[in-house]
Amino acid sequence: MNISDKEKLALKVIDTWLDYRSRFSDLPGFQVCIRKESEIVFSKAYGYANLLMKKPLTTKDLFHIASHSKTFTSCAVLQLVEQGMLNLHQSILDYLPEFKNHKDKRFKQITVRDLLSNRSGLFRDGIDSEFWDLQKPFPSKEKLIEDVLSSNLIYAPNECTKYSNMGFSLLGLILEKALNIPYQNVIDTLVLKKLKDTHILTDYSDHQKSLFADGHSRPFLEQKRLPFKHVPTFALAPATGLCGNAEETSRFFETLLLGKGLLKQDAQKELLSLNWSVKNAPQERYGLGLQFASFPDMELVGHNGGYPGFSSVTTHALGTKYVVSFLLNTNEVMPMRAVRSIIQIFNKVDSTFTSEEAKKAIIGGPLMNKWWGLVFVLTKKKGLGFPLENWAPNDEVMVLSSQNGEEYLCDNLIGYASIGEKFTFTKGKDGNILSAKLGSYPYLLEKTFLNALKGTLLAPNT
Numbered sequence: 198m199n200i201s202d203k204e205k206l207a208l209k210v211i212d213t214w215l216d217y218r219s220r221f222s223d224l225p226g227f228q229v230c231i232r233k234e235s236e237i238v239f240s241k242a243y244g245y246a247n248l249l250m251k252k253p254l255t256t257k258d259l260f261h262i263a264s265h266s267k268t269f270t271s272c273a274v275l276q277l278v279e280q281g282m283l284n285l286h287q288s289i290l291d292y293l294p295e296f297k298n299h300k301d302k303r304f305k306q307i308t309v310r311d312l313l314s315n316r317s318g319l320f321r322d323g324i325d326s327e328f329w330d331l332q333k334p335f336p337s338k339e340k341l342i343e344d345v346l347s348s349n350l351i352y353a354p355n356e357c358t359k360y361s362n363m364g365f366s367l368l369g370l371i372l373e374k375a376l377n378i379p380y381q382n383v384i385d386t387l388v389l390k391k392l393k394d395t396h397i398l399t400d401y402s403d404h405q406k407s408l409f410a411d412g413h414s415r416p417f418l419e420q421k422r423l424p425f426k427h428v429p430t431f432a433l434a435p436a437t438g439l440c441g442n443a444e445e446t447s448r449f450f451e452t453l454l455l456g457k458g459l460l461k462q463d464a465q466k467e468l469l470s471l472n473w474s475v476k477n478a479p480q481e482r483y484g485l486g487l488q489f490a491s492f493p494d495m496e497l498v499g500h501n502g503g504y505p506g507f508s509s510v511t512t513h514a515l516g517t518k519y520v521v522s523f524l525l526n527t528n529e530v531m532p533m534r535a536v537r538s539i540i541q542i543f544n545k546v547d548s549t550f551t552s553e554e555a556k557k558a559i560i561g562g563p564l565m566n567k568w569w570g571l572v573f574v575l576t577k578k579k580g581l582g583f584p585l586e587n588w589a590p591n592d593e594v595m596v597l598s599s600q601n602g603e604e605y606l607c608d609n610l611i612g613y614a615s616i617g618e619k620f621t622f623t624k625g626k627d628g629n630i631l632s633a634k635l636g637s638y639p640y641l642l643e644k645t646f647l648n649a650l651k652g653t654l655l656a657p658n659t
Contacts, residue, residue, distance in 0.1 A: 200238055202555040206574060207546040208239050209560050210583055211539055213572045217563050217585040219243035221570070225413045225422055226254035227525040227532075230443035231539065232451045233518045240444050246410040246526070248422055258410040259440045260524045261401065261427075262509050263502030266439040267365050271313055271486025272453055273372055273387040275464045282375050285310040292371045299346060306354040309371065312364040313485045314473055318350035319361040331428060331505055341366055341432040357476045358483050362436040365486075369435030380435055391458055392449060397441040400434045401427050409440070412506015413527040422527055425506040437504060443511075447522035450499055450511045454520065469498065490533075495540055501533065508532050514540045534588040541591035542583070546574070549581055549596070561622070561630025564640035565647075571595075571640060573630060575622065577602035582620075607635075 200208075208231075215229060226244030230237060242254040277283040283292070289307050290297050296304060303318065311317040323344045328335045336344065345363060352359060369380040376383055381399035389395050398405065411424040430438035441449075453459050453468075460468065472484035482489040490497045490512075499512030499520075510532040511522040521536045550558060554576045562572030563585055570585035575597070582595030597605040597620060610616040618636030625631050633640040641649065 200233075202552050203547050203550060204233075204238065204543065206550070206555045206558055206560070207543045210546065210572055210574060210581075211239065211542050212241065213560070213562055214538075214542070214583060214585050214590055215241070215243055217570055217572075218588065221585075223416065223422065224529070225526050226410065227523060227535075228254065228256055228258070228260070228443035229535075229539070230256075230447045230522045232447050232520045235451055235456055237444060237447075247424055248411075248413055249424065254410055254526070256444060257396075257442060259396070259398065259405075259408045259442055260410055260509060260526060261412065261437075261502070261504035261507045262439050262441050262446055262511075262524065263437045263504040263507060264362075265441075265446060265500050265502045265509065265511060266435060266437050267486045268453065268500045269384055269388055269439055269449065270365055270368050270372070270435040271468075272459055273383055274309065274313060274368055275460055275468065275485065276387050277372070277375055279461055279464055283309060283371070285313070289367065289371065292374055293367065295342060296346065301349045303350050303353050308354070309368070310485070311354050312361075312368050312371075314471070315358050315360050315364060315483050316355050316473060317361060317364045318352040318354050318356060318359065319345070319364045319367075320348055320351055321360055322362050324348060328433075329505065331426060335428065335430045336366075336432050338370070338432045341370075358473045359476055360483075362433055365436035366433050369432070372435070384439075388449070388459065392445075392452060395441075395445050395448065397439060397445050397449065400431075400438040401429045401440055403427075410526045412504065414506065415528055437502070443522040443524045446509075446511050446524070447520050450513065450522070451520040454498065454513045455518070492537065494544070495537070497537070497540075503528065510536050512536050517543075519543065531588045538589055538591055545581065545591055545594060549579065550574075550576065554579070559624075559628055559630065561633070563643045564630070564633050565643050566638065566640050567650075569640070570643075571633075573597075573622070573633065575605075575630070580605055580620075582607070 225248040228242045231239040240256050242256045244254050246252045246254040246258050286308050290305050307317045327333050372383045373380055384399050413422040413424050416422050468485055472482040472489045475481040475483055480491045487498055488500050496515040497512040502509040507526055508529050509524040513520045521539050523532045523535045525532055558574050558576050560574050563570045571582050574581045578599055580597035583590040584593045595607045596609050597607050599605045605620040615636040621634050622630050623632045
């Protein structure tokens with residue numbers, strides 16, 4: 198794999214930032230995998246698989262990747278469409294006759310494509326979704342059918358894009374009918390075996406518990422994050438049941454979106470081009486089992502996932518060769534911000550430094566004071582200072598310029614900060630950055646700062 202000097206520089210910044218976020222937040226743990234042209238260029242686990250036991254997280258630990266499952270289901274459906282066994286524009290009643298007497302007459306209008314694109318009009322999670330709170334088991338196939346039969350549609354088919362786990366669960370039934378094998382075997386046959394030696398599971402089972410990281414709550418009880426139990430998803434597996442790690446999840450998405458071997462060219466082109474606006478979410482679109490998101494600086498396509506104790510995103514930045522997977526073992530909404538920031542760091546380093554500058558650049562950090570943690574990237578003429586305190590470092594990145602390679606100015610600081618005052622850096626004999634000053638305000642290496650901080654704190658019984 199040919200990794201440029203700019204990319205190597207960006208990856209060092211990304212690792213420093215992620216390591217800092219792991220250690221100075223209350224998150225249990227997370228995995229990050231970055232792929233370029235089918236190869237892993239970065240893979241690392243941070244924090245703990247179980248926060249109470251302080252069991253370190255590894256890159257091989259499995260997570261519930263939840264709604265990523267929809268993209269696996271979509272891949273299987275599109276393969277059967279290629280083989281002429283399914284038709285996207287056909288009524289689902291042709292494949293699921295048990296719903297022919299549905300009380301809502303609009304139900305017969307639902308097509309396979311409507312289910313794939315979340316435009317069926319079906320409810321999101323059924324009549325009673327206490328299974329999401331782990332208060333009862335996820336629905337069986339019989340319960341799924343019963344709930345769908347007993348409920349009216351929320352919207353007419355193809356009226357709007359409204360997310361539905363039940364809709365994707367019905368796609369699982371269609372796949373089973375088409376091949377006359379259980380859904381798990383369908384995914385094994387059409388997807389996982391083609392990836393070869395993958396460690397993705399089609400649902401959780403207790404005998405594999407030792408392979409899993411534990412999912413954690415938000416800090417509800419005594420302000421602590423506590424681990425949840427693991428449960429299988431049964432009939433909802435096509436919507437939310439699959440399990441994997443960041444390396445294997447990113448491998449599937451990279452192969453599907455950029456690689457070869459899962460879909461033919463026409464189906465892959467349709468997969469990346471067909472999408473519809475999500476109701477009341479103007480920057481979001483949903484395609485055939487894929488989420489599309491528009492931001493001022495990038496277009497992303499992939500999927501996210503949420504399961505009790507787990508949050509995740511895997512995405513491809515259109516126009517680049519990168520696929521990024523971020524898996525977190527607690528319920529938070531920041532994984533999308535994290536993957537966006539990873540792409541932004543690549544882009545910022547690429548647009549700031551030439552290849553020759555990147556080769557000679559030095560990195561210093563974390564450098565800390567009572568307000569900030571920063572990582573600096575310096576060349577003789579320019580530099581960047583990335584803040585480490587949040588999941589969007591590029592929003593407040595400091596852009597530095599220098600005339601003499603010793604003193605730097607940052608023109609994008611706000612007026613309340615020390616704008617116009619000089620950044621100076623102290624370096625060791627090896628050229629590494631030991632400390633920095635913005636005007637008269639110091640930034641110290643993490644260990645030095647934390648040792649100094651101890652002398653400013655009240656003694657426990659003061």
